[in-house]
Amino acid sequence: MSKFLLFGLVFTLLRCIPVVGRTVGTLSDLDSLLGCMSRVVSATRHVVQEKVYLHFDNTGYFMGEKMWFTAYVVRADGHRPGVRSRVLYVELLNPGGDVVQRRKLKIDDRGHAHGDFSLDSLYGTGFYEVRAFTRYMANWGGAACFSRVFPVFHAPSTPGAYEPVMDERSYRRRLPDFREPDTLHRSRLNVSFYPEGGRLVSGLRSRVAFQVSDGGGRHVSADGELLDGEGRVVGRGFSDSTGRGVFTVPASCDGLRFRLRDARGRFKEFPLPESSSEGCVLELPPSLDDSLRFSVRGTASYRDRLLGYMLMNYGRVWSCDTFRVGSGYHKSYLRDSLPEGVNQLTVFDGRGRILCERLFFLFPKPSASDTIRVTSETARLTPCGKVRLRLHAVPGSVFSFSAMDGGTVFNGRGPSVKSWMLLSSEVKGYIEDVGYYFESDDSVHRRASDLLMLVQGWRRYDWEELSGYRSRNPEKWHPVEDMLYITGHLRSLKKSLPVDGIPIKVYVYSGGSYTDGEMLTDSAGRYAFSLPDVWGEWNLQLKAGVNKLKSRYLVTVDRRFGPPSRRLSPYECRSLPFLPSYLPLLPDTLEFDTLPLLSLSERLHKLPEVDVKAKRRFTEGARVAWATEKRGQYWADVYYDCDEETERYLDEGKEIPFFKDWFMERVEFADLNNLPFFLGIDVKGALTPVELAVAKDTLVKERGSLSDEEEEAEAVANGGECKDEDYLGRYKGHPIVWILDNVYAGGGGKLAMKVPAGAKTKKNDVSFPVFLDEAKSVYITEDPSASTSYHYPPFAEEVATVFVYSHGASTRRIEKGVRRTYFQGYNVPSTFENPDYSLMPPMEDFRRTLYWNPDVRTDENGEAIIEFYNNSSCREIHISAEGITPDGRCIFNK
Known part of the structure; x- marks a missing residue:
């Protein structure tokens, strides 16, 4: 101020x-x-408060590429640098709203940070969300965080053949949904009312805005009538192409309702919000x-x-x-x-x-000082030719710059740094065509x-x-992370046990480096340790100094500050209108048509064959190789990191659940209610006769008899063979085939044919994970052919296959009062690689992002020079440059 x-x-x-x-x-x-x-x-x-904006190298991506970004973190009161936070969290969320990658970046003194996501380990295409926030921003919820949605397409079948193709998601092949529920119970026609000033007051005339949408949340243009208690028309309103409109409520009307006509010509009435008497x-x-x-x-x-x-x-x-x-x-x-x-x-x-x-x-x-001007000093584009650009901006400014192959851009630019900072970050929800509000200041x-x-x-x-009219709960207040911290609290399993004044020892180590410390918990059992700057993942051990009672304490760690995954608008889950932004460079057609290029195959060096003297069917590492997760990854539609899931439970101060209970809670479409006894016990040989008899008696007393599956489980436990029907849960109504460490472990239902007992695939004799922490990962696919490699004969019904990979050991004991986990330091950003064709011959080059620089600086004259090499096929270059000056001015190329 x-x-x-x-x-x-x-x-x-x-x-x-x-x-x-x-x-x-x-x-x-x-x-x-x-x-x-x-x-x-x-x-x-x-x-x-703080704000953050992310500038990206491209407007859409293909699986297997990298997503590059630069973050600008500023004070919200003027959009200037000077924030106290030094830790930025950037997350990549899949179409279902689950966090699939996370980056922890250091914010420098200018409020800048940069990083990248690798898109080579995603499970399915679709619209992925990137969100960014500091821990301090989490105090104001998801609306205070940066968010942008990108299309991610299938990788091209042949190098360079880019086509914007995504998986078609039907109701049958829908993904789990972890996003916030839609609070509006939608029908074919829906209206939400927004009285100007916040409320209606009896006896006072008011303007009321409204939003009309269909069952999918899409805008509806419609004419409406305001009716009083006797059905007389006392006002009218219409919604425009955005579904928004406004009408005036008279001063003395009760029982008001708004009547609209839906697409089928039928009228539907909606009551207005209740009015206040004063x-x-x-x-x-x-x-x-x-x-x-x-x-x-x-x-x-x-x-x-x-x-x-x-x-x-x-x-x-x-x-x-x-x-x-x-x-x-x-x-x-x-x-x-x-x-x-x-x-x-x-x-x-x-x-x-x-x-x-x-x-x-x-x-x-608008001001001329807002613009980053780009002029070319290269006359024509050639394959793998050098491009030299001169940039003009405010002297001493710092910004990020991207050059894209215009022929492979399949999505519009989206919000700019100016539209985000001045508008999008201040309203709730997605703004369709946000640039429209910056076009003109006319009446429309x-x-x-x-x-x-x-x-x-x-x-x-x-x-x-x-x-001061309403206070905030200080216990839920997130502090400013002006450096790296380890925070959490000590939770007692018995209410009578104290949590204050308990010594907490911390050890952080990696390789030959380590740091440690000790402190006493506060009255709420909380602890906090500061750390010097560390990079990468470190081992972390926290120990409560209560040796005799440590089994009655759990040590939690704070590291999940992200808000709930917001529900996306249907308008951000589609390709944006394409607005050209290119350099006035013409391709040299002759050179593009005649220049000889080395093909990919010519660049590969084939290794000579090795003369094998003898062969062994199985090597010492065969079991390890067979149990790798590549087979599950190949088929997967959905992936769960069980180690990370275990850490989530422990971070929240919860006991590690049974694998079955976790699976039922986490996997939205799973039904394991009819499993024999419970999944997690290898039935054959896992129960002693006494244990089996106790389990059977308990079930009979509770329900009067055993189910068919439980009768079969009893027979198996006593040494018998399975029937032709083996049901071990369902996924979207289809029998689940369980694959444990790449070996059939049961399930699948009825067989498609009768085969001799010796020809039928036997179950894996390794015990299924009992607790969640015994599992390493889970992959789920609805492709019915995924199970054919693991079981004979095939199944009669269409099945879903669940690949479970274990840690290869029985229950891993978690020592109470001691927490062994990891600490994520700052992630090290990758370096964008630029080929130098002055040192190598031209070759097939299909880079879509030709050049990315997160840190371009202008000199005292406001100029900067950028040089890079074209790919082998680009005929039109699209430019994107954005930044924020020290005085809070948003600059970008237009």
């Missing part, structure tokens, strides 16, 4: 005193309002001139009360004052006197309670931005928390 702004705010607060002197009121009313204003000013200065309403319509006006009206009980209003811009208090509603309070500003972007207008009482509130958007005026665009603010306005800054 500038000194000028602070002086203006103090002057405004002092100016409130004579206002009260001219009205009938008490000094306590003024004191309360000034106290609220002061607390908000203090809170916004000391609790400064309160105030706020009206700020989009203006067509250079002024901005708002008005406040209230019921009788509020007309003579002293109230306050405050105008905030990105967390900075811009203006505030006191007023009385009377017959209606009106205030106007010149638009040029207000800050650009998203503003928050709040009307409040002396307790700090919000009476009405809304967001509004003021068009940011003003109306569109007004509807956007009314429908998707999210309060990044909770005014009632800032004013």
